[in-house]
Amino acid sequence: LVRTGFEHLYEVYEKIDPKGARLLEESEPYVLTYLDFPKEHAHWIRTNNLCERLNKEIKKRTRVVGVFPLKQAMLRLVGAVCINQNEEWFVATHFMDKRSLLFEELPQREACTQETIDHLLQVIDSDFKVCREVA
Known part of the structure; x- marks a missing residue:
């Protein structure tokens, strides 16, 4: 879900500011590193x-x-x-x-429903519309 949202954010932002979108794309591995940690660490790294x-x-x-x-x-x-x-x-x-960081294979995360993904994409789109109106 997070990766899908990040990709959509990039696509929307690319239309507004291509240079900023490239920077966003380059930073993806660093920004989303927390997804690779075990679930029990979420409290500390969120x-x-x-x-x-x-x-x-x-x-x-x-x-x-x-x-x-x-x-x-x-x-x-x-x-x-x-x-x-x-x-x-x-x-x-x-x-x-x-x-807990020594596990060879991390447990699989729960899959998201298409409804949840669609809702996330709508939120991103509406936030960008608001930002454009303010700017």
Whole structure:
């Protein structure tokens, strides 16, 4: 369903902005990587909460300093925050179970009905119509 929606999105976008559509097409393997993960990981990878949390922590630490005397000082502080956050994620017991990534063959996902696919394509088309009207 997601891949069908992505392909339709590309076709619609190609008519509006061919250069942007090419960029979208080139990014497909990266954008849809999450589909290759086991289903039990969906909770962790469906959003970018990890990135948001990291950015929040960086903002919190840099606001205390205010103005950095040198670029290197800012890089050291942000690097230290990133290293600290990485260590916290590494030892976290509630994060993804790495053993589940070792499966040779991933379980098959449920097939979508044609009705669901048609509904998705209608949503994409209507969203683009709204965007064109706003622009």
